[in-house]
Amino acid sequence: MKSYRWLFYLVLVAAIAVGCSRSTSAGTFTGGVAVHTSSSSGDFPVGDEPPPPFRLSEGVAGYEPGAETPLAETTPLSLETLQNLLARLPAIQVGEKDVQEYALPEESLPPPRPGEEVDLPFPPPESVEAPTVETGPVEVVRFSPEGDVPLAPRLSVTFNQPMVPLTSHEELAKEDVPVRLTPDVPGHWRWVGTKTLFFEADVEGVDRMPMATTYTVEVPAGVKSANGSILEAPVTWTFRTPPPTLEQTYPTGGPQKLDPILFASFDQRIDPEAVLEHVNVKAGGITYPVRLATEDEIQADAQVKWLVQNANEGRWVALKALEEFPKDATVTVTFKAGTPSAEGPRVTEQSQSFSFQTYGPLLVRDHFCSWGGNECPPFTPWTVLFTNPLDPAAFDASLIEIDPELSALDTTVYGNALELRGNTQGRTTYQVTLKAGLTDVFGQQLGKDVTVSFRVGSAQPVLSVPGGVMVVMDPSGQPALSA
Incomplete structure (x- = not known):
């Protein structure tokens, strides 16, 4: 309840402040003109311009504004007085539904469970047929690698029937493996299922068996499977990894x-x-x-x-x-x-x-228009090829002379190519003289001046129309383009 009383107190104080404030007129001084504004208004004859809401007068030289208008002295209300004011306010009416308990669900929903629950008796009432067990002698049904191979990341042997019981890799690692690898290679054997045996090399720095080696793999006769069957004859094969390439x-x-x-x-x-x-x-x-x-x-x-x-x-x-x-x-x-x-x-x-x-001597090997063709259109760059790369640090554009003179000449050296650009004129033959001081990256110079010519042909005719793929023409205009 105290929080509401303080709220009403703040509203009451604001209302008193607004009621006590009054403004009549204000005088302001700007520069050398005194401006007086007024908030009064009145009726004026129809058609006449109302007088301006301010009056101008000449300023006074050397005017100095006076002291600021002092604020009125006030006395703050005491807490007892404020409490008496708030006590005079009517009591706050509280409705029946203004205060309610937080609406919690009666019980949280359980998380959804996938699938369906099926009740089955255990042990089952009916007997299940035992799986078919391979009988007869043990056989090697497949193996790899074999012959010449570029890499041998692993060796694998697969038998026709289970060779080990179903158990952990740790337990199987304690048993002897029924395969011999020659020469011996650092690594480890592991069973994948009960029929397939893997060998993975553990050579430092590589994940494969050593190169440049001929390997012999043997599964000796007499190897027994998990059900007691025996391999009647040995199985042997070889594979080779290549020498250095x-x-x-x-x-x-x-x-x-x-x-x-x-x-x-x-x-x-x-x-x-x-x-x-x-x-x-x-x-x-x-x-x-x-x-x-x-x-x-x-x-x-x-x-x-x-x-x-x-x-x-x-x-x-x-x-x-x-x-x-x-x-x-x-x-x-x-x-x-x-x-x-x-x-x-x-x-x-x-x-x-x-x-x-x-490298051989520095010579001019070829020259051509950079855009190809027998004649260069105006403004097409020219290219001169040398037998050796030019030295960009030692290149000097003054070692290139062009007749007739080519304005806005720009030269670029990259590798064994020299590219020339400028404002070439149409239907003109240019003579380009390469001075003997041109130097390649090996410190050799051209040795003598070499002159090559470039023929600049006519400019290619081009017609372009502003706009995109589709242009809407004036339907009342003439079917012609203005120059």
Whole structure:
């Protein structure tokens, strides 16, 4: 009840404040003009303009506003006086339904249950037929892998009848397995069901059986099944994983520098020292001896460093020739037959190789309109190709001269291409002179001025109409387009 009385108190105080406030007129001073406003209104003759609700007068020079009008002194009501005022208010009427208990459900609904409940007697009144049990001798119905395989992630053998009882993997792991694998490989056997046996290799760093190896698998005669049947004759088969196969090489293509690091990665672990003995490097019919690249040399070559960081550990080799290769020559790197693996005894049966081209002299190889065709339309870029990549840091646009002069000339160097753009004029032949000072990434210069020509043809006729796919024409207009 006290909360309601305080509410009425606040309403009463607000009403008293509104009743006591009165406004008559106000005078404000703005700049040098005194403005007087009035809230009075009256009747004026029809048709006459009413006088403005304010009066203007000339200001007084040096006028200083007076002190602010002081506020009226007030005396706050005491709590006893306020309580007496609130006591004079009529009592609050409370209806029968104003206060009710919270409507709680009589009982929460149980969570829904899927399916239906079916009552069955246990044990059942009728006997159930026992499952059919395989009889006769034990047989190996399938196995894998077999023959030459690229990878051997696991070995599996399936029999025609249960070989072990239904129990936990921990219990089955304690029993001997009826399969022999040669050579021995680190790993574990496990039963999948009661008829299929898996072997999974546990070689450090890989999830497969070692490469470059010939495996023999044998299920010996006399192996017993869970019901006592016996394998009458042994079952034997073999499979082979491949020797090292070349996967990634560097460098390739060209032009390349004369003393690059030779990088090669394989599909399995190798011994770089052993592989080095089976490497042959030739250029121009001459064999070049090579050695293993040092760690400092690898770190100094950004490309080879990236290749090493992204290669599988132990599967790559980096080589360095003892002397530079000749210019403009094809270099062939061959890993001869007999290259060994670090995972198994098998060696390669065929040679594997890659090649690259060393750089030659800097020459102009071709020039053409970038859009193709015999003649370039106006404003079409031109392209000049060189035999070697140009050095962007050493490029100077002043080494390019064009006759007649081409306004707004813009040059771009990317790789072995030089692109020229400008305000080309139609039906004009331009002579482009490439100065001898142009330099490639190998530090070579063009050596002499070379001039090439570009023929700019006529502009292609084009008619375009503003609008989208559909344009609504003026039905009263003429069937023609204005220029």
